[in-house]
Amino acid sequence: xxxxxxxxxxxxxxxxxxxxxxxxxxxxxxxxxxxxxxxxxxxxxxxxxxxxxxxxxxxxxxxxxxxxxxxxxxxxxxxxxxxxxxxxxxxxxxxxxxxxxxxxxxxxxxxxxxxxxxxxxxxxxxxxxxxxxxxxxxxxxxxxxxxxxxxxxxxxxxxxxxxxxxxxxxxxxxxxxxxxxxxxxxxxxxxxxxxxxxxxxxxxxxxxxxxxxxxxxxxxxxxxxxxxxxxxxxxxxxxxxxxxxxxxxxxxxxxxxxxxxxxxxxxxxxxxxxxxxxxxxxxxxxxxxxxxxxxxxxxxxxxxxxxxxxxxxxxxxxxxxxxxxxxxxxxxxxxxxxxxxxxxxxxxxxxxxxxxxxxxxxxxxxxxxxxxxxxxxxxxxxxxxxxxxxxxxxxxxxxxxxxxxxxxxxxxxxxxxxxxxxxxxxxxxxxxxxxxxxxxxxxxxxxxxxxxxxxxxxxxxxxxxxxxxxxxxxxxxxxxxxxxxxxxxxxxxxx
Amino acid sequence: xxxxxxxxxxxxxxxxxxxxxxxxxxxxxxxxxxxxxxxxxxxxxxxxxxxxxxxxxxxxxxxxxxxxxxxxxxxxxxxxxxxxxxxxxxxxxxxxxxxxxxxxxxxxxxxxxxxxxxxxxxxxxxxxxxxxxxxxxxxxxxxxxxxxxxxxxxxxxxxxxxxxxxxxxxxxxxxxxxxxxxxxxxxxxxxxxxxxxxxxxxxxxxxxxxxxxxxxxxxxxxxxxxxxxxxxxxxxxxxxxxxxxxxxxxxxxxxxxxxxxxxxxxxxxxxxxxxxxxxxxxxxxxx
Numbered sequence: 166x167x168x169x170x171x172x173x174x175x176x177x178x179x180x181x182x183x184x185x186x187x188x189x190x191x192x193x194x195x196x197x198x199x200x201x202x203x204x205x206x207x208x209x210x211x212x213x214x215x216x217x218x219x220x221x222x223x224x225x226x227x228x229x230x231x232x233x234x235x236x237x238x239x240x241x242x243x244x245x246x247x248x249x250x251x252x253x254x255x256x257x258x259x260x261x262x263x264x265x266x267x268x269x270x271x272x273x274x275x276x277x278x279x280x281x282x283x284x285x286x287x288x289x290x291x292x293x294x295x296x297x298x299x300x301x302x303x304x305x306x307x308x309x310x311x312x313x314x315x316x317x318x319x320x321x322x323x324x325x326x327x328x329x330x331x332x333x334x335x336x337x338x339x340x341x342x343x344x345x346x347x348x349x350x351x352x353x354x355x356x357x358x359x360x361x362x363x364x365x366x367x368x369x370x371x372x373x374x375x376x377x378x379x380x381x382x383x384x385x386x387x388x389x390x391x392x393x394x395x396x397x398x399x400x401x402x403x404x405x406x407x408x409x410x411x412x413x414x415x416x417x418x419x420x421x422x423x424x425x426x427x428x429x430x431x432x433x434x435x436x437x438x439x440x441x442x443x444x445x446x447x448x449x450x451x452x453x454x455x456x457x458x459x460x461x462x463x464x465x466x467x468x469x470x471x472x473x474x475x476x477x478x479x480x481x482x483x484x485x486x487x488x489x490x491x492x493x494x495x496x497x498x499x500x501x502x503x504x505x506x507x508x509x510x511x512x513x514x515x516x517x518x519x520x521x522x523x524x525x526x527x528x529x530x531x532x533x534x535x536x537x538x539x540x541x542x543x544x545x546x547x548x549x550x551x552x553x554x555x556x557x558x559x560x561x562x563x564x565x566x567x568x569x570x571x572x573x574x575x576x577x578x579x580x581x582x583x584x585x586x587x588x589x590x591x592x593x594x595x596x597x598x599x600x601x602x603x604x605x606x607x608x609x610x611x612x613x614x615x616x617x618x619x620x621x622x623x624x625x626x627x628x629x630x631x632x633x634x635x636x637x638x639x640x641x642x643x644x645x646x647x648x649x650x651x652x653x654x655x656x657x658x659x660x
Numbered sequence: 661x662x663x664x665x666x667x668x669x670x671x672x673x674x675x676x677x678x679x680x681x682x683x684x685x686x687x688x689x690x691x692x693x694x695x696x697x698x699x700x701x702x703x704x705x706x707x708x709x710x711x712x713x714x715x716x717x718x719x720x721x722x723x724x725x726x727x728x729x730x731x732x733x734x735x736x737x738x739x740x741x742x743x744x745x746x747x748x749x750x751x752x753x754x755x756x757x758x759x760x761x762x763x764x765x766x767x768x769x770x771x772x773x774x775x776x777x778x779x780x781x782x783x784x785x786x787x788x789x790x791x792x793x794x795x796x797x798x799x800x801x802x803x804x805x806x807x808x809x810x811x812x813x814x815x816x817x818x819x820x821x822x823x824x825x826x827x828x829x830x831x832x833x834x835x836x837x838x839x840x841x842x843x844x845x846x847x848x849x850x851x852x853x854x855x856x857x858x859x860x861x862x863x864x865x866x867x868x869x870x871x872x873x874x875x876x877x878x879x880x881x882x883x884x885x886x887x888x889x890x891x892x893x894x895x896x897x898x899x900x901x902x903x904x905x906x907x908x909x910x911x912x913x914x915x916x917x918x919x920x921x922x923x924x925x926x927x928x929x930x931x932x933x934x935x936x937x938x939x940x941x942x943x944x945x946x947x
């Protein structure tokens with residue numbers, strides 16, 4: 166047992182689980198995995214020229230699911246050249262109305278194979294099946310459907326600006342929403358007539374590779390979408406490649422800054438969707454029960470592996486005690502464990518490395534004097550797990566109030582006036598999202614005007630829709646994904 | 661029995677009202693001929709009562725259709741395209757009978773037009789709604805909403821494409837429609853009704869009447885529970901009277917622009933907003 170786990174255990178209160186559930190595991194029979202997956206280049210799965218492969222596991226069981234190719238510089242070069250050829254020969258000349266039809270096909274096939282994708286997403290990434298089934302898959306399909314509709318309407322979106330494709334987009338995505346992020350990247354790029362080389366995250370390549378199969382079945386012209394697996398180095402080769410016209414990256418602010426430096430002076434277009442330290446702000450007039458659900462969802466959705474997670478809770482002083490009590494009660498009902506169980510609320514932490522990072526930051530929180538609360542719950546013996554965690558007595562200077570933990574850990578602070586709430590919420594280098602809980606509509610709009618965040622949720626949290634632009638202020642990145650605004654980063658425009 | 665001996669089964673061409681296929685309550689029908697003079701069918705000849713039933717069905721269906729998410733309506737329109745693709749040979753045969761020079765092209769364009777308008781479902785508000793920077797502490801925004809029940813007089817030219825080009829932009833935003841099929845060439849509209857009936861479009865959202873245009877248009881134009889009328893298929897001589905009749909409840913009157921029906925110019929998001937209302941909301945902002 167690690168030190169932090171000991172501390173956690175000592176902090177447990179004597180609360181019994183509120184409800185008992187029978188096991189309700191989703192069957193994995195629907196997923197048929199190959200022992201080994203090559204790189205998806207030019208419409209085919211090919212062995213890597215690098216000659217190296219790596220294992221991808223289930224973070225809930227630590228079992229190996231498959232081997233995937235580790236793309237080296239030659240592989241990246243082949244993928245980029247293939248994408249370039251597909252762009253020149255065919256894709257950028259195809260009328261938008263016909264590009265649209267391929268995207269509609271992909272959307273429909275994702276809908277048809279939704280359960281298979283959801284189960285695989287949960288197996289490879291550790292997120293609860295109810296989330297991959299009810300959030301990731303419907304949204305991924307919706308994203309393709311939405312951008313399909315734009316493919317032949319770009320002149321309406323950008324009147325008098327002669328929209329035309331940039332060329333080849335290199336896209337690097339994270340492990341928290343593997344398929345959904347692939348959809349966010351591929352759909353607008355293809356709708357606008359670009360070809361892509363996509364690199365999924367090292368720990369979660371499998372749904373992207375299943376998407377490659379869907380793309381084959383949709384008869385998308387070969388080379389329009391190329392999917393190369395690998396670790397950070399593969400991503401670096403892609404970013405550095407001379408013949409890539411645009412880089413779209415979703416991931417940590419640290420890596421985002423490295424990419425910004427790397428492409429400096431190259432003329433490459435760039436969009437970055439990076440980290441966050443969002444404040445969920447609860448006023449004294451907030452509907453408390455609804456706020457509790459929103460706060461819980463805001464930080465524990467997807468184990469807190471969410472760039473826009475509401476990882477700071479700012480509570481107006483008069484309701485601090487009742488809200489905290491309700492949060493503790495609610496925490497006790499969360500079920501942590503097998504992500505394939507349909508009743509699981511919090512699944513596995515995505516990787517051992519991420520678990521260590523969470524443990525370090527939580528230890529720092531305890532060391533710096535914040536007060537930790539964790540519910541009693543039994544964690545599975547194998548796999549990577551972390552209890553849902555609340556911190557009170559948090560000050561603005563604590564690391565747990567400043568740094569992105571990317572885990573199921575909520576830091577609770579208080580405020581007195583709306584102006585103070587704004588001041589505290591904006592006191593971060595990040596600016597991806599924020600939440601407001603109050604019954605007063607005028608206050609919602611007053612707050613929204615002052616919060617330096619790309620998305621503001623009012624009396625809700627973690628809502629996503631393909632029609633709704635998403636992206637950050639400040640060090641949370643630049644560019645927007647979703648909506649009409651999500652087309653612009655993939656277009657050359659006049660004016 | 662050899663194929664030669666087999667007697668084909670003919671279709672009865674019926675009305676399409678509230679998701680069902682009634683004959684005219686009047687018991688009347690009229691003859692439909694092919695371009696070469698063959699008798700193709702006896703289509704139902706809708707009465708004033710049938711028209712009222714169709715308007716009632718449209719009014720009842722409108723709230724549910726309008727309250728579906730835009731994404732859902734988009735998928736349903738796309739599904740119409742999917743099903744038309746599967747029945748294209750039937751449409752092509754009907755267009756050939758109706759005298760189309762290139763039936764295949766007509767069906768291609770009709771299917772693609774459904775797909776094109778399907779895409780607008782969740783984009784029209786983004787493109788043509790607005791936030792308005794009023795000079796005061798108010799959040800002020802404008803959103804387009806469907807106007808309600810739309811009457812559509814189907815144009816006799818391009819029996820299928822002409823109709824789809826008017827119907828798709830009318831319903832994609834959440835309106836319900838009462839369509840008068842082209843009088844001389846109603847059969848593609850009857851087949852379209854059969855596609856709509858099996859394509860997740862809720863019953864009553866589209867109602868299609870066949871019959872005599874001259875007889876039906878005044879009843880449609882004068883109906884007090886129809887919010888807008890598309891007069892594209894109204895004969896020029898009857899247009900002024902239709903517009904006069906529309907005054908009683910201040911119907912919005914629209915008609916297709918005079919453009920090549922196969923061209924991209926024949927489709928426009930402004931065809932969608934022509935049958936929408938703009939609603940502006942004021943809300944105070946303050947601590």
